[in-house]
Amino acid sequence: MYKEKRKFLSLGAGLLAMFLTGLPHLWSIYQPYVMEGTDWTISQVMLCFYLSLITFAFGNLIGGKIQDRYKPSYAIWIGGAIFTFSLFSSVFAANRSLIGLYIGYAFQGIGHGMIYTTVISVYQKWFPARPGFASGLAVTANAMCGFLLAPPSRSWLENYGASTTFLILGILVATSWLLGGLFIKLPENYTATTKASSSNDLTTKEMMRTKEFYILFGIMIAALLSYFLISPMAYIIQENKGILAEYAIYAVMIGPIANAACKLLLPTLGDELGRLRILQYDLMCGIIGLLLIWLGAGYLSSIGIVLVYASYGGVLGIFPSITSQYFGIKYQGQNYGAMLFGFSITAVIAPVTHNFMPGNTYIYAGILSIVIAIIFLRILRKQASST
Secondary structure (H helix, E strand, O other): OHHHHHHHHHHHHHHHHHHHOOHHHHHHHHHHHHOOOOOOOHHHHHHHHHHHHHOHHHHHHHHHHHHHHOOHHHHHHHHHHHHHHHHHHHHHHOOOOHHHHHHHHHHHHHHHHHHHHHHHHHHHHHOOOOHHHHHHHHHHHHHHHHHHHHHHHHHHHHHHOHHHHHHHHHHHHHHHHHHHHHHOOOOOOHHHHOOOOOOOOOOHHHHOOOHHHHHHHHHHHHHHHHHHHHHHHHHHHHHHOOOOHHHHHHHHHHHHHHHHHHHHHHHHHHHHHOHHHHHHHHHHHHHHHHHHHHHOOOHHHHHHHHHHHHHHHHHHHHHHHHHHHHHOOOOHHHHHHHHOHHHHHHHHHHHHHHHHOOOOOHHHHHHHHHHHHHHHHHHHHHHHHHO
16 A cells, blocks of 8 residues: 555656646747847747757756666756746846846756656656556656646736746746655665666666667657757748648647657557557658648648657657667666757757758758658667567
């Protein structure tokens, strides 16, 4: 009974903490209100979003190291405090200091990254036989933030402004990490039953000496790039295809739902049918979506955008369990934190690609990137079948 209560509290507190790590993806809603009364440009303010994604990987690596070496609660508390500081600093920076916002959102990435990797790692240790389901459950909570928190955030922004909204969000985040630090724990017998490391449990240094790590790292960068290229342009793409703005919004609303569904469904299927196989199907879904965006007319482009969102969710959902499959679960926090540097690299490549590729040629870059990911994946699967 005590074990079940400990598990229930860990999972519940983890879902709440993980849910609020999705806040950076609401930046497009905050952006117009943050700019009110200033002469800031959209491109200047948009950099806040990219800074939170770039520093996200550093937070994952730091949090993973702390929770692997000490306790998950330490990583949750430290990461949560940094996350809260970021939001409270935004209370004073909104409409006043662009540099202040940059600093705040850079810290936000570190804070929510520390929580993100810790919750995934703890969940996988509660479900050692089903790591795909465990990580999928955790990242689905992250994906649902944009869908569930967008309506109240818009209401707060309209009624109270950006500064008060950041204050409310900071209080919510502080509540989540305080509860998380108290209740997110490893299984009671985990330490005792895992003292002897298996041959599959590689440290981060050992992992980075393997060619599998670099192949997977390349797959992550190439697979995520299409989403980073398409997502900021979702409205414009549909308008260029002749879709009215009031209808174009539906693809942007359904996209996060598809994202969340694939984050849970695909890694769960991967536990049963093979993770690399499911990842290949997911990448094919992304290719189809990009082709519909490129060649499809009208609402076919909307379907294509939803498929790109779904493919993105599948990649982030299944990669934690692929990482533990290849490099073990013992050092999963640090190992997946290192893998997520691919996420941050993609966040740098995407805006650079947009700046250097005129018109809609960025769609070709998205197609090419997924083709490269599929080629790397086939190399990995061929290598696995030959060993």
